[in-house]
Amino acid sequence: MRKRFALPLCLLLAAAFGCSAPRGDSRSARAGEARAATPQASGQSAGRPKPSSGSPFLDRLSDAAVERTSHEVRYDPTYFVIPYPNGDVPAEVGVCTDEVIRSYRALGVDLQQLVHEDMKANFALYPRTWGLKKADPNIDHRRVPNLMVFFARQGAAQPVTDNARDYKPGDVVTWDLGNGLTHIGIVVAVPSESDENRLQIVHNIGAGPKMEDVLFDWKITGHYRFAGPKPAAKPTPQPNARRK
Structure with a gap:
């Protein structure tokens, strides 16, 4: 059985990340591997096509998130010093944000670098909840409020x-x-068993990455559709100067 932290310590550490604390309900205990073994894990049910976002990138992101449910990850909100860019905490640990970060990274999008660069250039626009005076590439991208500002x-x-x-x-x-x-x-292309119009969520709320029907279980504060950074605009060619 997984050893849990004392509740007050869990809440304190999780709040420092702006992320969820471990919980022990039966829904979180369901194994993602068991779901992946069913036909529904692919997003397909009898006679129905797999749901699609209409964006190849976002459909691949959904698949990458579902793949994350095959990994064993211990919920651990410890602060780690990690490489930059493309740094990650140890593969066997993580919090809710790490599943989003790892899913995007599987598609070549490094949220660590993207968030850090934007925070360095626009630090005053990000939350001051943690009392920092400058951007920190070890932790900034791993905090939910920072990701909300970045995506917006x-x-x-x-x-x-x-x-x-x-x-x-x-x-x-x-x-x-x-x-x-x-x-x-992350919303994934797997319909709820009780409502085919409601898609399931891959998240880590304490028991590792799981796919669950929890979209409306809590108050939604943000909804984002991020298909990677926009390519930099190419400079407009200027006509050759003419001598008078």
Whole structure:
């Protein structure tokens, strides 16, 4: 059985990340591997096509998130000093944000570098919750409030609604769990068993990366559709100067 931290320590450490704390309910204990073994894990059910976002990148992100459920990850909100760029905490540990980071990285998008560069250039626009005076590439991208600001600044924000059809494969969703805790996960192309219009979520809320029907379980605070950084605009060619 997985050894748990004392609850007050869990809450303290998780709040420092702006991420969720471990919980022990039966829903989180369901194994992602068991789900992956069923036909529904591919997003397909009898006679129905696999749900699609309409974006090849976001469909691949959904697949990358589902693949994460095959990994054993211990929930651990410890601060790590990691390489930069493309740095990661040890593969066997992580928090909710790490599943988003690792899913994007599987597609060649390094949120560590993207968030760090934007925070360095626009530090005042990011939350001051943790009392930092400058960007920290070890932790900034691993905090839910920072990812929310980054995605919004990238033009990725989508309406927050109670209509399940508005949430597409590859979308990123954030929640308020109460008591100062936030959470984040990725919508995947696997319909709920109880409502085919509601897609499931890959997230880590304490028991490692799991795929669960939890979209509306908590208050949604953010909804994002980020298909990677926009390519830099090419300079407009200037006509050759003419001598008078």
